[in-house]
Amino acid sequence: MSVFKNKKIIGLLIIIFLFLIMSTASAQNTIYFNSKNITSEIKTVSRNGELLIRARDLAELLNAELTWRAALKSLEMKSESVTIKIMANSHYIQIGNDTLRTKAGLQLVNNQAYIPLAKSIEAFGYLLEYQRDNEELYIFQPETTINGVSWQEDGNQLQIKMDEITPYRVLHSEDGTEITIEIDKAEINQEFTDNISNNNYYLKVVNVPDRALLRLVIKSRTPIPFQIDGGIYEHEDSLVLSFLPQLKDIRINEENLLTIEATGEIPNAKTKYFSDSKKMVIDIPSVVIGNFNLDIEEHPLIKDIKVTQHDLDPVVLRIEVVMANGDIFKQLQRQKNNLLTFKPGQRSEISDLQYAEGSFTFTSSSALNPELFLLQSPPRLVMNLFHVNRGEGILDQIDVDNTLIKKIRTARFDEQTVRIVADLEELTGYNWVEEEKNGLYHYTVNLENKFSEITTQDNEDYQYLNILMDAKAVYEVKKFNYPHRIVVDFQNTLNNLEEFEAVEKTSLIKDIRSSNYQLDEQEVTRLVFELNEYYSHQVDSYQNGHGIKIALAKDYLKEEGEKRQGIGRHLIVVDAGHGGFDPGAIGSNGLEEKISNLAIAKQVALLLDQAEQNVLLTRSSDRFHSLQNRVKFANQRGADIFVSIHANSFNNSSTGGVETYYNQSNSNQNRFLAEKIHDKLGRNLGLIDRGIKDSNFYVIKYTKMPSALIEVAFLSNPREEKLLETKDFQNKAASLIVDGILDYLEENGGK
Incomplete structure (x- = not known):
């Protein structure tokens, strides 16, 4: 044999040896079984790109009965409910009466039987999840079973019935036509059937084997207006998705009644008439087009009807009705909340x-x-x-x-x-x-009322602010703290202060400013008097209600007793939205909402602690907690205040701003707390002020103490996503939230 041939054979042997080493090395995953690291307790190899486990090790893990038939080189593994069979030199695993193809099949290594780990263990009902670039493999028993998905009675809520709620997240497609609900460590009930798909919605169930999760994908022919925060909530052991109602039917009957029907409750609609074009325009908020029927063919009173999705932020459906001869249709009193009825009106x-x-x-x-x-x-x-x-x-x-x-x-x-x-x-x-x-x-x-005059005057005990209007004023005077200021909100008032000379500053009045402010969907004109000092104030009217006189005390009056003693200690629960498996909204550059929420919440907790308040975080790390557990956490500890931190998202990337939510049905103090916090954020955060809004978000609906939910900024807005990543913005938002909380406590006398 020549030297050349010897070198060729040696080189070939080296290549084979390296291949075997690489094959074995690639199998050295860190493997966890029900959270326990079992890597050192089992043997694995890799063949044909598939991870194999020694059959004897798997049987011991599963407490299964193992039978090896040497003559046939076949293996049987059996538990109480599952039996798998696999034969050497075959790529198929038999699971009960079914067969499943694998890449490697059964392999004999050193006279030991190795079988495909993933396919085998999934056959016994376990779930797998690869993490950290597939270096770690987690094997779980399912923690919940999806028993059914069904529409609620009104057709606008989708209930996902489960054994118990495990970590979940909701993803919304950019075009709004698809919603994906990912549920961790979940399996589907064998008797599960699709009973929600209809002529507009389609349900697809996807098992993601390498991530230990189940996906429920809901597709629609039209965009589904759905908020990540607020569109889904937990009820007992079910997840409930709330969709906005859809237009279902427009028709005119034999009695000439024009009816508009939706799949759910129709809010109060706004109707306008245009005599020149013989047109009636009906704007319906919080309803989407859907797949609707239109039945008005060749009617003598109506020439045409046009339906459009007029807006998505906020959602408005527009119906334009062109009259044949200009007759006016008038709305009748509502008999059903999902129906609008119009009748050709008598004069x-x-x-x-x-x-x-x-x-x-x-x-x-x-x-x-x-x-x-x-x-x-x-x-x-x-x-x-x-x-x-x-x-x-x-x-x-x-x-x-x-x-x-x-x-x-x-x-x-x-x-x-x-x-x-x-x-x-x-x-x-x-x-x-x-x-x-x-x-x-x-x-x-x-x-619209107007300001006629603003003056100041004083005496030994009081400094007066005199605000005179052209007509009788409708207003509300409020006191805010940190810094001290008197705020007057005027309804239906033109902000014409630029017509006046600057109001004279005084020893108590540091600055005066005005703005237009959105409050409960109504624009108000706000005057703010920032104060150097504050002791007390009184409000009176003059000139038959045209004037407002605000008396600012120059010191603590004797009859008021000693100076008040701070606000005392309170227990404040700060909730960082989302976490763990649930990232919340995700920005275009990849920032996950759970990250910025936690950063701001931690800073809020730190500042409140420095203000000598007792603070608890619902989560202090990247962990998932259900909405129910967050509420239970605050209620069981008897918290005085609950504040939830979130970031917003919308299909339109130009939408941005800060908004604060409260739930009016729970406590009258909720709106007051939200207003105090939002007053700070709206004026000082540097974003568009989207106002305060009433909402049924789970964490502010079921908490027993005054509560508010803050959407600090929009992750879907690239500029605001960059802000949410920075420490400066996070700290600024946290500081303003804390100022608002302390404002609320001070206003309530420390109670």
């Missing part, structure tokens, strides 16, 4: 037109949907009332001696329309109020 009769204090009022025999608009030259407010007659007390003209209105005129504009015109001193805003009483509809048009 209403309006009566008793009056003016008082910046408002004019009248009464109607039925509900009206007027068209209101302003004209500039000369300035006037015009109201078109469709399909009405003028009755008693509707004069052609009412002369008014007021800084807002010169006179009010009425006339028939055309065959269908009565017009009311308010001639104004100058253009101003307005609002429209409807009130039903004793079968009649009472309407009020409030012209």
Whole structure:
């Protein structure tokens, strides 16, 4: 044999030896069985890209009976409910009456039988999850079984029935047409059937074997408006997904009743009439298009109906009805909460037109949907009332001696329309109020009030703020702390302060500013008087309610006793939303909501501790806790305040801002706490102020103490995602949240 041949054989042997070493090395995973590291207790090898385990080791792990038939080179492993069979030189495993193909099949290594680990152990009902680039393998027994998925009665809630709730997360596709619910360590009940798929929704169940989880994928033909926070909640041992109701049916019957039906409750709709185009526009909030029926073919009263998803933030469905001859359809009193009914209206009769204090009022025999608009030259407010007659007390003209209105005129504009015109001193805003009483509809048009004068004066004990309005003021005075300030919120008021000279600062008044502020979906004009010192204040009115006098005490008055003693200690539970297997929303650059939530929550806890408050975190590390456990944690410990930290997400990446949620049904203090916290965030965080909102989020609905949920920023907004990653922004948000909490405690006298 030549030297060349010897070298060739030696080289080949080295390659085979290295291959065997690499095959064995690749099998050296760290393996956990029910959380216990069993790597040193078992033997594994890798063949054909598949991890094999010594059959005897697997039988011992599972407490299964192992039978080896040497003559056939076949193996049988049996438990109480499962039997698997596998034969050497075959890639198939027989599981009961079924067969399953594997990559390597049964392999004999040093006269020991090795079988595919994943396929074999899954046959016995276990779950596997690879982590850290497949270096770690976790083997679990299922911790829950998905027994069924069903629609609730209203068709807008989907209930996932489970043995018990394990970690889960909800993912929403970018186009909004797909929702994925991932449930960890879950198996599907063998008797599970798909009973939710319909002509709009489709359910797909996916078992992810290498991640020990089950996916329920719900697809829709149309976008599903769904909030990651608030769209899913836990009820006993079920997960419940809440979808917005869908438009189901539009039709006009033999009695000429136009009905609009949805799959769930329809909120109050806004209806407008346009006489020139013979069109009625119905805007319905919180309803989506869906797959609906439209039955109006060749009807003599309706020429056409157009349906659009007018907006998704907030959700608004728009229905445009073009009338054939201009007849007005009027909404009837609601009989079902999922149904709107309109009837070709008999003419209403309006009566008793009056003016008082910046408002004019009248009464109607039925509900009206007027068209209101302003004209500039000369300035006037015009109201078109469709399909009405003028009755008693509707004069052609009412002369008014007021800084807002010169006179009010009425006339028939055309065959269908009565017009009311308010001639104004100058253009101003307005609002429209409807009130039903004793079968009649009472309407009020409030012209926007204005500031007439703001002055200060003082005496030995008090410094006074005098705010004079053009008309009677509707307002609310509030006290905020850190820093001390008096806040006055005015309804229906034009912010015309730029017309005045700067108000004189005083020893107590440090600064004065104004802004427009969204409160309970109503815009208010807010005046803020920032104070150098605060002791107490009183509020009085003057000039028949046109003026507000705020008396600021210059010191603690003798009758008030000694100076108040701080706010005392309170137990505050701070909840970092999501965690562990549940990342929450995920930004376009990969930031997971659970990370920023925890960072802000920890800083909130630190600052509250420095303020001598007792603080507990629902989670202090990256761990999952169910919503039920978070609520139970706070309730069982008798917390005084519960604050939950989150980040928002939406399909539109340009949407951004900060908003704070409360649940009004739980406690009247909830809104007060939310307002105090949001006052700090809205003014100082540097993001769009989206206001405070009432919501049924689980953690603020079922906590027994005053509670609030804060959506600090939008992860779906790339700019705000970058902010949420930074320590500076996290610390700033935390500091403002703490200021709001302390504000709330101070305002409540430390109680």
